[in-house]
Amino acid sequence: MKTIAIVGLGLIGGSMAVDLRRRGYAGEIIGVENERLNAEAALKIGLADRIAGQAEAFSKADVIILAIPVGAAAKILPEALDAAAGSGKLVIDVCSVKEAMCQAAKGHPGRANYVATHPMAGTEYSGPWAAMPGLFDGRACIFCDSEESSAEALKEAETLYGVLNMRISYMQSKAHDTHVAYVSHISHITSFALALTVLDKEKDEKHIFDLASGGFSSTVRLAKSNADMWVPILSLNRDNVLHVTDTYIEKMKQFRDAVAAGDEARIRELIEEANKIKRIIR
Amino acid sequence: MKTIAIVGLGLIGGSMAVDLRRRGYAGEIIGVENERLNAEAALKIGLADRIAGQAEAFSKADVIILAIPVGAAAKILPEALDAAAGSGKLVIDVCSVKEAMCQAAKGHPGRANYVATHPMAGTEYSGPWAAMPGLFDGRACIFCDSEESSAEALKEAETLYGVLNMRISYMQSKAHDTHVAYVSHISHITSFALALTVLDKEKDEKHIFDLASGGFSSTVRLAKSNADMWVPILSLNRDNVLHVTDTYIEKMKQFRDAVAAGDEARIRELIEEANKIKRIIR
Numbered sequence: 001m002k003t004i005a006i007v008g009l010g011l012i013g014g015s016m017a018v019d020l021r022r023r024g025y026a027g028e029i030i031g032v033e034n035e036r037l038n039a040e041a042a043l044k045i046g047l048a049d050r051i052a053g054q055a056e057a058f059s060k061a062d063v064i065i066l067a068i069p070v071g072a073a074a075k076i077l078p079e080a081l082d083a084a085a086g087s088g089k090l091v092i093d094v095c096s097v098k099e100a101m102c103q104a105a106k107g108h109p110g111r112a113n114y115v116a117t118h119p120m121a122g123t124e125y126s127g128p129w130a131a132m133p134g135l136f137d138g139r140a141c142i143f144c145d146s147e148e149s150s151a152e153a154l155k156e157a158e159t160l161y162g163v164l165n166m167r168i169s170y171m172q173s174k175a176h177d178t179h180v181a182y183v184s185h186i187s188h189i190t191s192f193a194l195a196l197t198v199l200d201k202e203k204d205e206k207h208i209f210d211l212a213s214g215g216f217s218s219t220v221r222l223a224k225s226n227a228d229m230w231v232p233i234l235s236l237n238r239d240n241v242l243h244v245t246d247t248y249i250e251k252m253k254q255f256r257d258a259v260a261a262g263d264e265a266r267i268r269e270l271i272e273e274a275n276k277i278k279r280i281i282r
Numbered sequence: 283m284k285t286i287a288i289v290g291l292g293l294i295g296g297s298m299a300v301d302l303r304r305r306g307y308a309g310e311i312i313g314v315e316n317e318r319l320n321a322e323a324a325l326k327i328g329l330a331d332r333i334a335g336q337a338e339a340f341s342k343a344d345v346i347i348l349a350i351p352v353g354a355a356a357k358i359l360p361e362a363l364d365a366a367a368g369s370g371k372l373v374i375d376v377c378s379v380k381e382a383m384c385q386a387a388k389g390h391p392g393r394a395n396y397v398a399t400h401p402m403a404g405t406e407y408s409g410p411w412a413a414m415p416g417l418f419d420g421r422a423c424i425f426c427d428s429e430e431s432s433a434e435a436l437k438e439a440e441t442l443y444g445v446l447n448m449r450i451s452y453m454q455s456k457a458h459d460t461h462v463a464y465v466s467h468i469s470h471i472t473s474f475a476l477a478l479t480v481l482d483k484e485k486d487e488k489h490i491f492d493l494a495s496g497g498f499s500s501t502v503r504l505a506k507s508n509a510d511m512w513v514p515i516l517s518l519n520r521d522n523v524l525h526v527t528d529t530y531i532e533k534m535k536q537f538r539d540a541v542a543a544g545d546e547a548r549i550r551e552l553i554e555e556a557n558k559i560k561r562i563i564r
Contacts, residue, residue: 109448140493149501157527161377168491176493182483183494187501190472192556193533197526199558200533201464209562210451211422211458213402217563218500219469227553231546236319238541244479245538249531251475251482255516256527270474272507278506280491281499 001027005061007054007076009033009042012094013067014131016164017047022133025163030057042128058083063160066093071232073102081110090156092117096180098144098164098173100236105148112150115157116173118142118180119166126226141166144173181240186220186248188230189241195223283309287343289336289358291315291324293347293404294376296413298446299329304415307445312339322411338468340365342413345442346371352377353514358384363392368496372438374399380426380455382518384396392431397439398455400424400462401448423448426455463522470504470512471523477505 004026005012013031013112020026033039033050039051054076064080066073080091082267091114093101098116105114123130134162141161161168171179172263197211200222202208258266284516286308288295313330315321320382321333328506330406340346346362348355355375362373373396375383387396403421406410423443423460428436453461480502517524540548 031449058410062515082288091323115556117338120493122495122497125495139495142493173552179490179493181497182487182490184562186479187476187498189534189537191477192540192553193530193537194469194472195556195559196533196536196552197468199555200444200529201526205464208464211402211461212563213404213421215322215404215406215504216465216469218503220495220559220563221474221500223556224563225557226555227557230553231550234541235544235546236548238544241541242538244483244535245541247482248475248479249534251478252471252527252531252534253480255471255475256524256531258539259516259523259527262517264513267516268509268513270478271507271512274474274477274505275480275507275509276481277502281494281502281506 001025001029002062003030003060004063004065005057006048006067007029007032007034008058008066008068009038009047009128009131010067011126011130013065014042014045014047015133015135016065016067016094018131018133019136019164020160023163025160030060032057038128040195045128045131047128054079062089063156064089064091066091066095068231070097070186070236071091071096072098074100074236077101077104077114078108081105081108081114083110083111086111087113088152089113090115090153090160092107092157092160094119096184096210096233097236098142098176102148102173104108113153115146115153116144116181117157117161118144118176119161119164122275124221124224126229129278136161136164136166139166141169142176143170144176146170177237178240181237181244184234184243184245185237186232188225189234189245190248191220191225193218194220232242283307283339283487284344285310285312286345286347287312287314287339288330289314289339290348290350290415291320291410292349293408293412294401295347296327296410297298297415297417298347298349298376300413301418302442305445306506307442311455311549312342314339316444323406326525327410327413328536329410329413330461336361341369343526347440348373348375348377351511351514352382352518354393356382356518358382359392359396362391363396365392366395367392369395370434370444372394372397374442376401378466378515379518380458384427384430384455393430395435397428397431397435398426399439400426400458402441402466404457406503406506416477418443418446421448422448423536424458426458427453430451437506440496448516450519460522463519463526467515467519467523468526470507471516471527472530473502473504473507481486503544523542
């Protein structure tokens, strides 16, 4: 059994703690958590055995998991690698932007101890109270730039995500960041924009949400997502996010113009093209 | 028990048939269905007792339900009212755009027999095979311009939707159409546009959907919605749809510009404003 240090006991870090412990992979779990309320809640819920300072946690741990927003994670990654260099320790992060993370590790003497990972799972909730068992089961986990990691580090990371029942695939960090802009980051922006649109209208029309149906709820669900997590993602994946957002706005304008022109044939063409998503999403 | 004629045995018409029958409101259910495959499937599934021509169905029925796309429904509404005028028959439609429907009934001798209703329930699927029990339970149903309906017609419509366990509220058709543009129609357009954006990218990046997560699926779900239903909705609710689409594109541009400028404070401000949707959506 491994001693695990988890920096950030929120939705992802906390859910990893739950399953790594109950499935017998984790021995002691040491939490590093700067938010007092989160730290107390994580202890109360039992996500960590104790809360420690970063230096002590890094020194005691066999496995260091960085589960904080991507900007902050890139900042402390070199410190984790300082502790890991020349040891058998594994360092992983779980961030949704991978090029910035790999950049932060580049050339570090501890680089080989680090595996850049992105477990593709989550909900629109955050904090230790959002942690849940089984969050990762059957979902995809992407390892990036794995040629920079040692065979030992990769093997340990594969074991860990195997315990979490994730399907691992391998990708370059640059390609990863482009892909997630399309299949995750843009969905969040469109939900945020939808929420803003309807909240604006609500200022004049108090009861507008009385009519909101299931379709609206599922489309706007991601708009509940946490700013601490999403500001650095959108900022650090800027070029990809801009590109997909511009394409998306272009598609919205095509709908807009077809509706404005009363061009039913064109509206139909756009909808039927969009329907091809059925091929992919069950 | 009532004899019911249902024009259109798809998701909505079919689901009404299921619950109106098993809850003892409907005696004979006569389907009017022009698509041969839908008609055969509806009989096989047991949604209707028989399929008949429109004239016969309208003449035999106590209650006539128009459950076809809004353009087509507006066209046959006067024919249903011809059959109903001066009788005790109730005519309802279930369309998502109500001003065009009320306009089609205006001044007709059978206007008092008609109640313009919008049961706010559905899924992204269509056809008789999409019909399901319990679809309407606990959801909202809007009655529009009810001052134009007779007390008897209103009472019967309330009974029918009571059997379906719907919460009825009353609204002017004009206000209804504005509201649904915000809490339903725009969600469909944003999902269609998201699907188009990612499908475009897929032409170059075959495996892009391997990374698609739960968040993407829920945001894009409505893009599976049927063109036969949605073309006339977007077309007939043109002014409201244009207005909300323009507001929405403006919000998307605000995100785009904040990301382009690397303005993290502004991105945070937009996300935190959008987070207020939590107040409304559980």
